[in-house]
Amino acid sequence: MDFNLPGEDDPRRVKVRAWFEKNPNPTYAQLAEQGWTASNWPEPWGVSADAETQFIIDEEIVRAGLELPYTINAIALNQCGQSLLTHGAEEQRQKFLPGALACEDIWCMLFSEPSGGSDLGGLRTTAKRDGDHYIVNGHKIWTSVADEASVGVLVARTDASKPKHMGLSVFLIDMHSPGVTVNPIIDMTGNKNEYNEVFLDNVKIPADALLGREGDGWRIVMEQLQTERVGMTKPGVVWGMGPTARDLMDGLIKTGRISDPLLRDDAAKVYIEGEILRLLTFRNMTNRINGTPAGFEGSAGKMMSSPHGQRMADIAKRSQGASGMIRDPDVLPLPNKKWGMFSNWDYAYWFSPANTLGVGTQEVLLNVVAERVLGLPRDSDPTAKVPFSELSGGLAKAAE
Ligand SMILES: Cc1cc2nc3c(=O)[nH]c(=O)nc-3n(C[C@H](O)[C@H](O)[C@H](O)COP(=O)(O)OP(=O)(O)OC[C@H]3O[C@@H](n4cnc5c(N)ncnc54)[C@H](O)[C@@H]3O)c2cc1C
Numbered sequence: 001m002d003f004n005l006p007g008e009d010d011p012r013r014v015k016v017r018a019w020f021e022k023n024p025n026p027t028y029a030q031l032a033e034q035g036w037t038a039s040n041w042p043e044p045w046g047v048s049a050d051a052e053t054q055f056i057i058d059e060e061i062v063r064a065g066l067e068l069p070y071t072i073n074a075i076a077l078n079q080c081g082q083s084l085l086t087h088g089a090e091e092q093r094q095k096f097l098p099g100a101l102a103c104e105d106i107w108c109m110l111f112s113e114p115s116g117g118s119d120l121g122g123l124r125t126t127a128k129r130d131g132d133h134y135i136v137n138g139h140k141i142w143t144s145v146a147d148e149a150s151v152g153v154l155v156a157r158t159d160a161s162k163p164k165h166m167g168l169s170v171f172l173i174d175m176h177s178p179g180v181t182v183n184p185i186i187d188m189t190g191n192k193n194e195y196n197e198v199f200l201d202n203v204k205i206p207a208d209a210l211l212g213r214e215g216d217g218w219r220i221v222m223e224q225l226q227t228e229r230v231g232m233t234k235p236g237v238v239w240g241m242g243p244t245a246r247d248l249m250d251g252l253i254k255t256g257r258i259s260d261p262l263l264r265d266d267a268a269k270v271y272i273e274g275e276i277l278r279l280l281t282f283r284n285m286t287n288r289i290n291g292t293p294a295g296f297e298g299s300a301g302k303m304m305s306s307p308h309g310q311r312m313a314d315i316a317k318r319s320q321g322a323s324g325m326i327r328d329p330d331v332l333p334l335p336n337k338k339w340g341m342f343s344n345w346d347y348a349y350w351f352s353p354a355n356t357l358g359v360g361t362q363e364v365l366l367n368v369v370a371e372r373v374l375g376l377p378r379d380s381d382p383t384a385k386v387p388f389s390e391l392s393g394g395l396a397k398a399a400e
Pocket of ligand 1: 108110111113114115116117118141142194354355357359360362363364367
């Protein structure tokens with residue numbers, strides 16, 4: 001079997017490379033004009049690239065020295081933008097997609113709340129219809145890049161008389177609207193504020209900011225999370241992004257640290273895991289080429305790749321010995337690639353504990369795989385069919 005991507009003479013690669021030679025240092029707006037910032041999307045937004053072509057285009061973008069668009073505007077290009085293609089109105093596409101594809105309008109995902117991120121169905125933020133507007137009140141937390149974002153994908157409760165998973169709706173909101181307050185949360189990487197908390201205080205949003213139908217929010221959000229989980233099955237150190245076990249092995253060999261027998265043993269194990277994840281990525285790619293939609297296998301993949309990334313970052317850091325305790329971006333040499341913020345082992349190490357939390361914790365993914373993939377009996381949830389307004393514990397009060 002040949003597990004390599006089409007080579008240098010592949011006509012698709014030749015065409016993309018020739019464009020980059022004519023257009024050195026392009027802006028993301030120029031890439032978007034070519035349909036390459038979300039190449040798998042249909043025209044006019046993308047070029048309906050099959051998975052293999054998408055990989056080729058991405059490789060050429062990296063070769064040209066650019067960071068991949070979907071690491072810069074991940075929420076728009078990886079998770080939520082596609083919802084506009086499926087559920088959005090044409091005016092919404094025209095309004096939101098050009099800026100997102102050009103990476104000029106950064107999006108954020110306003111899902112998790114202090115009451116718990118796993119139990120998204122229990123969220124308390126409300127959006128009440130008032131004529132041709134909705135009035136939004138609530139508190140979101142762990143919102144990545146909210147401090148840079150101009151568009152927020154908000155999930156809020158529009159009908160508390162329905163059970164908790166029904167009565168939710170998705171909105172695309174202007175993050176600069178009056179009443180939106182973004183407070184950064186400093187995390188232990190120390191490099192950049194990944195997270196924020198967002199207060200929504202009587203925020204008035206136009207009714208046409210609603211994505212899809214009112215009350216259809218749960219379905220839309222689940223689709224978005226599945227797509228994101230499939231993307232995270234790739235073998236990079238943080239959520240599929242960044243250096244892989246192959247890069248780790250190269251670094252250990254180059255620095256001679258591979259000669260430590262304990263380190264070598266651990267490195268061999270993660271190398272094997274990395275190869276399995278690489279093959280899983282190809283399997284996902286084959287599924288996409290054959291038209292199979294992203295399914296719950298993304299949850300199993302994320303469950304494997306998240307601790308794999310943690311083990312890799314740990315080996316890289318450990319290989320430095322005591323000096324690894326000092327912050328040092330040059331833990332191991334890396335190929336000259338732009339992976340965005342995970343382009344150094346040190347940052348990846350400090351970030352990696354988050355791998356097993358964000359976009360579904362390990363425990364929640366275990367449940368998904370047990371119930372949806374293996375067909376085991378479902379976790380019992382006595383609140384699932386009760387109108388949200390009748391639930392105790394202050395939830396109902398919050399939604400009134
Ligand atoms: C790097 C990062 C980026 C993030 N970015 C965003 C973002 O952009 N937007 C956003 O909305 N959120 C974001 N989050 C939040 C993330 O979605 C939540 O952290 C996650 O869903 C878990 O929710 P929680 O932290 O409230 O933990 P909880 O849901 O309170 O869980 C606490 C513990 O209980 C366990 N648990 C919960 N339910 C069950 C169950 N049914 N069975 C067994 N165990 C269970 C969990 O596994 C966990 O160990 C981000 C998180 C991280 C780490």
